Amino acid sequence: MASPLLRAPSRIWVRLLAFNALLVIVPVAGVLFLGTYEQHLLAAQERTMVQEGRLLAASLEATGRLDTTDANNILLQLGQRHEARLRVVDRVGALVADSARLGPRREPDPEGSVQVEAVGSRGSWLYRLGSFPFRLLRRLGDAPPVQVRDAYDDEGTIRGPEVLRALDGRYGAATRLVPGDERPAVTLYSAIPVRNRDGKVVGAVLVSQSTARILRALDAVRIGVFKVFLASLGVAIVLSLVVATTIARPLARLRRQAEAVLDRRGRLTGTITPSRRWDEIGELERALSELTRRLEVHLQRTQAFASDVAHEFRNPLASIRTATDMALEVEDEVQRRRFLALVQREVARMERLLQGAREISWIDARLDEEERSAVDLAGLLEGIVEGFRLRVGPTGPQLVLAVAEHAVVSAAADRLTQVFDNLVDNAVGFSPARGTVTISLTTAARLAHVRVSDEGPGIPDEHLGRVFDRFFSYRPDERGGNGHHSGLGLAIVRAIVEAYGGNVTARNRPAGGTELAVTLPLAG
Numbered sequence: 001m002a003s004p005l006l007r008a009p010s011r012i013w014v015r016l017l018a019f020n021a022l023l024v025i026v027p028v029a030g031v032l033f034l035g036t037y038e039q040h041l042l043a044a045q046e047r048t049m050v051q052e053g054r055l056l057a058a059s060l061e062a063t064g065r066l067d068t069t070d071a072n073n074i075l076l077q078l079g080q081r082h083e084a085r086l087r088v089v090d091r092v093g094a095l096v097a098d099s100a101r102l103g104p105r106r107e108p109d110p111e112g113s114v115q116v117e118a119v120g121s122r123g124s125w126l127y128r129l130g131s132f133p134f135r136l137l138r139r140l141g142d143a144p145p146v147q148v149r150d151a152y153d154d155e156g157t158i159r160g161p162e163v164l165r166a167l168d169g170r171y172g173a174a175t176r177l178v179p180g181d182e183r184p185a186v187t188l189y190s191a192i193p194v195r196n197r198d199g200k201v202v203g204a205v206l207v208s209q210s211t212a213r214i215l216r217a218l219d220a221v222r223i224g225v226f227k228v229f230l231a232s233l234g235v236a237i238v239l240s241l242v243v244a245t246t247i248a249r250p251l252a253r254l255r256r257q258a259e260a261v262l263d264r265r266g267r268l269t270g271t272i273t274p275s276r277r278w279d280e281i282g283e284l285e286r287a288l289s290e291l292t293r294r295l296e297v298h299l300q301r302t303q304a305f306a307s308d309v310a311h312e313f314r315n316p317l318a319s320i321r322t323a324t325d326m327a328l329e330v331e332d333e334v335q336r337r338r339f340l341a342l343v344q345r346e347v348a349r350m351e352r353l354l355q356g357a358r359e360i361s362w363i364d365a366r367l368d369e370e371e372r373s374a375v376d377l378a379g380l381l382e383g384i385v386e387g388f389r390l391r392v393g394p395t396g397p398q399l400v401l402a403v404a405e406h407a408v409v410s411a412a413a414d415r416l417t418q419v420f421d422n423l424v425d426n427a428v429g430f431s432p433a434r435g436t437v438t439i440s441l442t443t444a445a446r447l448a449h450v451r452v453s454d455e456g457p458g459i460p461d462e463h464l465g466r467v468f469d470r471f472f473s474y475r476p477d478e479r480g481g482n483g484h485h486s487g488l489g490l491a492i493v494r495a496i497v498e499a500y501g502g503n504v505t506a507r508n509r510p511a512g513g514t515e516l517a518v519t520l521p522l523a524g
Contacts, residue, residue, distance in 0.1 A: 430456030
């Protein structure tokens, strides 16, 4: 037997894991959205830089000239509250003023505010773990070109593409990358033309700012989102394991029990033992346990029925064999005819047994498939009583029908006729010649109650619980003649009534006689 660890994972476990994996979609979507969010932040930073550059350009244009002293004074008047680096160049690109060289804001770095420190959060193992897939994809793709140094550090004049566009009277912009980090920081450059009072371009304002601060903030957000992702993934795995333990394992145990219920020959050899669970699986186990119990009872009844049929056939067959042997040996014609008549009676008895056994087997297997209709019990009983009155004649028992109210049940009319015909016939057979057979119909609590009582000798207490068993027949003084009753009439009655959701009982009346009561649910 394979080890549980080597088995293929349960399909339910896989589905539950896939469902719980939805918990991690939101954090993953947040990580993916950060790229778009970063683009919006960079665009907002560029707009802020342009506004600062336009403010400085407007201040320079107001002086009517492009002078180093005036430019430095304007930068000092701004109080170094601007976040970007502001530089002013003249018409040929020569540096006129530089905010990095003024004020106490901070000393410029060697790369002129372009080279930035590596973001601290990027050195953590958590960030490296979360960014590994993205770094791998970036390495597999085409790496963007990296600007090794600032384009203007070693040049006497600043004449980059964006500056030339500004000196040409247009807005200029450029983006450069800073090396030395796994994900290079970006420096944005914006150039705005400066005009004199005649509208002629006399210089440009160059605004530059690194995106390092934005990247720090985004990295902190990424770490936070990755923590949520790890927590969600852990919760999803734990939930999947818990649900797999509480669902997949009990279902596997239930499957093993179901496989052990029947052997290879289809015989019922086991049962399903329900657990004490009170969830849907526990209800399923109890339902299957009840199913196997009822199946076992049905099989026992079937086996008992087959045994009873074999037993009932054994007696007439023995009588037939003895009678035929005797008929062959005797020479007296009268004796031979008597033995042959006995053979005929036993054959007729076997035919009745076969007919009753076939009918009760059909009722057990196919009664639910018969078409049902609304049957008025009062009208049905009236027809049965009238038929028996004609059959017994004036010398037989008196039949009395007492109907308190009409009752309609859902059943096959022929089957109900068979039920009450057997009950009335049984009562007439036990009643004395001048006795009374009473048939009453009442309703209560959405149930119809039909009682058939006689004034016969009653049933001994030791036999009262067996009168509806198959092949059981109690006929004191051999009423009706020996061999005319197969012992299946009341058994057929019980099979039909129980198939319609009712029940049938028998009791001895205090005044004498027997009462058989049938209870059926009303239609609707």
